[in-house]
Amino acid sequence: MKHLVILGAGTAGTMMSNHLAKSLPKEWDITIIDQRKIHHYQPGYLFIPFGTYTESDIVKPVKKFLPSRAKYIQKPILNVDKDKDLVHLEGGQAIPYDLLIIATGTDIAPEETPGMAGPHWHKSIFDFYTLNGAVKLHRALEEWNGGHLVVHITEMPIKCPVAPLEFTFLAESYFHEKGMSEKVKITFVTPMDGAFTKPVASDQLGHLLKDKGIDVVPNFNVMEIDGDAKKLIDYEGKEVSYDLLVTVPTNKGAEYIERSGFGDELNFVPTHKGTLQSKVKDNIFCIGDATNIPASKAGSVAHFEGEILMENIKRFIEGRELKDEFDGHANCFVETGHGKALLIDFNYTHQPVSGTFPFPGIGPLTLLRESRMNHMGKLAFKWVYWNMLITGRHIPFVPSKMSEAGKNFEEIQS
């Protein structure tokens, strides 16, 4: 028997196990390893602070979504010995592999910013990138009497890079509905040069923040947080004061990657951006948030990557040349509050496009424009996620390579 081992049973790992169970040749067995018992629908974290979803809406057992052909081991990974082709688990077990797929994603690291993870963490400084953080933030928002809410991105890259902006829009909508608009000032603080940085998006969407009375502080690279004085301080000495801080801390890959000696400075795995083969060793592939490729870290991206990775695993096993085809395709709903959302579609070389999706000229979804239908689409994504995305079923009408029909294109010149 030959051994294929998948590290991580989140979005990408679960999806790959289902794809592989169907088509991997019989002489291969499949093992999938994760520390968790419960699978989280992470896009749902965004809605928990506002009470739209509760914890039970977004969690299900990991095993429920794994194919019977895959053996599940629920253990933390200690490290990968790439020279001996072995994965070491906590408790001393060593799992041999012929082919390894790394899909351990990314997690927040608030300890990277002085003053963030201290005594004020989950008291006046919150995150919504973990279930625990989102639940605590929900309680804090319910009790809050108003003041200055600062929504903040620590540094790039982060997963779902539009989530902080969505959180900002939803917060504005939430306080409006509570009749607290007068009492709440919202500021969006980002290390990038604006809330929307691609020219097409900032042209078309820049007005949204202004219309909603949200201030933006761009080019702000936080150096430390003074939690007692409630202020963010950046490397140039600029300061932003807050009453309530909602931050997206530094995102890092798993620590075992550092212990295995092959991650970059944020523990992301060096990966070829077109083939998804790692640059670590030929028999290690990487998918989802764990890679260092310059695509967005999003569930939809993992879905598009899955198709190319399947093809390349087949080719690798047969000793053929890999297909260098992944185009960085991403497709995300962006909640804008008040029951509306946008839909964006872009890749390595194309800016977000306007037009209609998935049917050219018909939609029903509109690209780069707010609509109620898009908001329905975002809520329906939860069903698509549990029933199609991670179970490896084909999502109708949405090809992995970006389709150009029905869209108005502008090339990114680089």
Added chain:
Amino acid sequence: METTIAGKQVKLNEQGYLTDLNEWNRDVAAALAAEEGVELGEEHWPVLEYLQSQHKQEVPLTIRNVGKSGIVDIKGFYALFPGGPLKKASRIAGIPKPASCI
């Protein structure tokens, strides 16, 4: 867009970044730097060369990896390129603006 910088024909994108690193030279860099309000000195070149080498290896650039490069720390990077160090330094180095989402 075709234009002439420091006596050399170059192509720029709509945000003023070179679209072809082969058209870059030190005079072009100095002219782009002047537009960004930066006067290039001895300490700037190793940083620019580091950015170019990372770009050629397709390593996505962040302030953090520059800060850990051993060439300059984050505070030093800010001192050399005040305002938006990564954005400015990338433009002066002739490489694309660091990727972001929308």
